[in-house]
Structure formats: C-alpha cells, structure tokens
Amino acid sequence: MKVSIERSALLKAMSRAQSVVERRNTIPILANVLIEAEGDTISFRATDLDIEVIDKSPAKVSQAGATTVGAHTLHEIVRKLPDGALVDLVDDGTMGRLDVRAGRSHFSLATLPREDFPIMASAEYDCNFAAKAPVLRRLFDKAKFAISTEETRYYLNGVFMHAADGANGPALRCVATDGHRLARIDAPLPDGAANVPGVIVPRKTVNELRKLLDDDDADIAVSVSETKIRFATPEVTLTSKVIDGSFPDYSRVIPQNNTKRLEVDAAEFAQAVDRVSTVSSERSRAVKLLLEEDRLTLSVNAPDAGAADEELAVAYSDERLEVGFNAKYLLEIAGQVDRENAVFLFNSSGDPTLMREGNDDTAVYVVMPMRV
Structure with a gap:
C-alpha cells in the first residue's frame, strides 16, 4: 500500500x-x-x-x-x-x-x-429514512443530558428513539431519563420513518453521532433494525448495536394536570441558580424556589458553608409555593432552552415539575423535586 x-x-x-x-x-x-x-x-x-x-x-x-x-x-x-x-x-x-x-x-x-480485524456484520434494516442534520442534532442534543449513568439500569443508558403521536401530528421522538429528570423531544416524522422500531441508542453512540451533525446542509441516511442503527453521509458511516432492553413507559411520569404556571427569562434563571448554588454542599446542591405573585426567590442554606438568596421578577399568579430541586438538574434543563422564556408548570412541592420552552410542546422536560 x-x-x-x-x-x-x-x-x-x-x-x-x-x-x-x-x-x-x-x-x-x-x-x-x-x-x-x-x-x-x-x-x-x-x-x-x-x-x-x-x-x-x-x-x-x-x-x-x-x-x-x-x-x-x-x-x-x-x-x-x-x-x-x-x-x-x-x-x-x-x-x-x-x-x-x-x-x-x-x-x-x-x-x-x-x-x-473484526468487521461488524451487516444487518437487514427494517426501516430506512433520511433526516436533515439539524433535526437529528436537536433531537439528540436536547435529550442526552438526561441519560442515566447507572450501569445497573442499563436500559436507561441511552436515548430512546421511536415514532409517536406528537402535539403537532406524527413525530420522530427521542426520550431520555435517569429517574430524576426526563427529556422528551419531538420532530416532524420524516418520510419512510412511520414503521421505525423503538430503539435505545447508547450514550457513546449519541456522542459519536454528534460529530456527523455539524454540517447544517447534510442529509443523514438513517437505517434501523431491532438490533442495530446506522447513520450515514457520503463520507462517514456510523453503525451501532442498540441497547437490548425495554425502555419504561415514560408517559406515566409526565404530569398532565400541573396548573401553577411560572414564566421566567431562561438565561436570568440559569445564572441566578448558578450563583446561589455556589454555597450549597456539593453532595446535595439543593436550591429552594419560593414562588409568590410575580416574584421568585431562589435560596440556598448550607450550614457548613453559608447561605444565599436572589430574587427574580417573573410571571406567576397562583398561590404561594415552596419547592426544592437539585441545582445541577435545574441548570441542565434551563440550558436546553433556545427561546427567551422558560415555562415551569407545578402542582405541589412533592410532585414532578414540567418545563417547556414558551408554548412549544415539542420539547418537554420533567424534573423531580427534593426536600430542602
């Protein structure tokens, strides 16, 4: 050679x-x-x-x-x-x-x-379709932060990709959860993807796929079977086994009746959470949200380190509510918001909280509260 x-x-x-x-x-x-x-x-x-x-x-x-x-x-x-x-x-x-x-x-x-050198056996793929790189990039980028790192729950160690009925019609959906937070992202269903089998794409594959998706004009050929998934451009082909397991019924943990609505500037909220959590203990990183009319107070009380609080002007008109969260989870979810405002929907201090970007239902996030 x-x-x-x-x-x-x-x-x-x-x-x-x-x-x-x-x-x-x-x-x-x-x-x-x-x-x-x-x-x-x-x-x-x-x-x-x-x-x-x-x-x-x-x-x-x-x-x-x-x-x-x-x-x-x-x-x-x-x-x-x-x-x-x-x-x-x-x-x-x-x-x-x-x-x-x-x-x-x-x-x-x-x-x-x-x-x-071992060559991966070629598979017969049940479904073949094409999607634009920005579409796949959004689906996987917005979901992957919620992938579990707990090896014992191996079926959560990836992004669950499948066809679903979305708020705006048939959708290609990506879901990830670690039991504490959940991300559910929809995109219009590409031609030929109606019969795509539900597969769990492993974390490492999701990270490698990201390198194929930088070109906004690229068309990605996607092939899916029960055991493998392949993403291809004219130059690069990425083939991966999928996780052999059943993804849980995630729809059961997405709250449907949360009525207490908080609307806040996503960037301001993330910065405030980051500031007050500086004094929290690394182990829990708990931050408390106190919601009152048009006002949100973020506070942290760590006996061994100190205390901090910060007030934000928000849109909120429901009853007074106190709820605690892991600061890291709040920061990661707020970091997914591309639009100016994040909308949080609460029920009570002990129930899961729903977050979305403005009125956009194609990206939905759930985070579990914690006691503070």
Whole structure:
C-alpha cells in the first residue's frame, strides 16, 4: 500500500476513529484502525465491537492495499504534524510496519494483519429514512443530558428513539431519563420513518453521532433494525448495536394536570441558580424556589458553608409555593432552552415539575423535586 493524503483529511478521519477505539483493550487488534486504499479513496475503519465507524477520504493511491495500525498513536502523530503537510502512508506488506512520512518527519509503526480485524456484520434494516442534520442534532442534543449513568439500569443508558403521536401530528421522538429528570423531544416524522422500531441508542453512540451533525446542509441516511442503527453521509458511516432492553413507559411520569404556571427569562434563571448554588454542599446542591405573585426567590442554606438568596421578577399568579430541586438538574434543563422564556408548570412541592420552552410542546422536560 502506498498513499498520499492531506494532513487535514487524515486528522479528521483519525479523530473519529480514535474516539471509537477504547484506550484499554484486552484484544490487541481492537486498538487498531483498519486502513484500506483503492482507486482514489482511502477508508479508515474502527470498532469496539459495539460501534463501528468508517471514514472515506479522497487520496492519491499509488498502490492499493490494506493494513491495521494503532489508532491512538497514528492520531497523535498526525495531530502534531504541521498544517498543510502531505502525509505518505507506505506498507510493503513484508516488514509488519507502516511508514508514515511528512516533510522531514518519518515514523515506522507496528501493524497487525488486516485479516484479524473484526468487521461488524451487516444487518437487514427494517426501516430506512433520511433526516436533515439539524433535526437529528436537536433531537439528540436536547435529550442526552438526561441519560442515566447507572450501569445497573442499563436500559436507561441511552436515548430512546421511536415514532409517536406528537402535539403537532406524527413525530420522530427521542426520550431520555435517569429517574430524576426526563427529556422528551419531538420532530416532524420524516418520510419512510412511520414503521421505525423503538430503539435505545447508547450514550457513546449519541456522542459519536454528534460529530456527523455539524454540517447544517447534510442529509443523514438513517437505517434501523431491532438490533442495530446506522447513520450515514457520503463520507462517514456510523453503525451501532442498540441497547437490548425495554425502555419504561415514560408517559406515566409526565404530569398532565400541573396548573401553577411560572414564566421566567431562561438565561436570568440559569445564572441566578448558578450563583446561589455556589454555597450549597456539593453532595446535595439543593436550591429552594419560593414562588409568590410575580416574584421568585431562589435560596440556598448550607450550614457548613453559608447561605444565599436572589430574587427574580417573573410571571406567576397562583398561590404561594415552596419547592426544592437539585441545582445541577435545574441548570441542565434551563440550558436546553433556545427561546427567551422558560415555562415551569407545578402542582405541589412533592410532585414532578414540567418545563417547556414558551408554548412549544415539542420539547418537554420533567424534573423531580427534593426536600430542602
């Protein structure tokens, strides 16, 4: 194999590959990236056996071939090369080495046989549809903060994607929850997605997918089966197993009869929560909300650190209410609001609270209160 490729294209491909590859591997080949060169294209394939990413880049291929080399090592080398460098990758297939040359720099890297590299089995997909990158970005970005990190409840360690009846008609819906807060995000159902099976997309896959969604004009081809999901652009294909489990009936925890309505400037609210929570104990980070007519008082009382309170002018006309929340949860939910105002709907100090962006029902958040 003999290939010349621009440093910027190689760095982009290796950045995607090395983020999929786990740093600690008991199987040596899984630490490597599979490099395949043919025609005028070079492809880089990386996997951890649950996720596989393939990145194709244009290159000058003098001699077709394939090899595998340490993903993190090659990424670090390319990252440290000067901008604009032309990188030569040469493997004559006899020495078990890949030569990497750029300008006066030369590296000789150990390789492993390409035959040992595991290729993720292709699946028959039940549903295929296309969605614009900004649509998928909104769905997953707004939901992922609520993904559980509790490994024992593995079925909550991802985003549940499915077709649903939304407030504005059929919707592609993403839901995540950790039992303390919940995010439910809707987008208009794309053509061909009506029969999409409900799947739980793992946290790592959600994070890797985000890297495909930066181009606002990109169309993402989505393929879904009961066991796998694939997101593809002309250059990059991301395939992942989905979590084998049943997502709970989230609709039961979304309150329907919360009538006490608070409307507040989302940015001002987030800043105030952040300020008063500075003195809270790290363990609980509890902040108390006192709602009175057109006034919200945020307060924290941490005996070992001190106390703080701050008053905000708000729109509220119901009875006086005191309710406590984990400050971190409030900040994360307030951080999802793209519009100016956040609307909180309360029932009592012990019931779940609903939050949405103005009157927009396509993004709904639920947060459980705590005693303060």
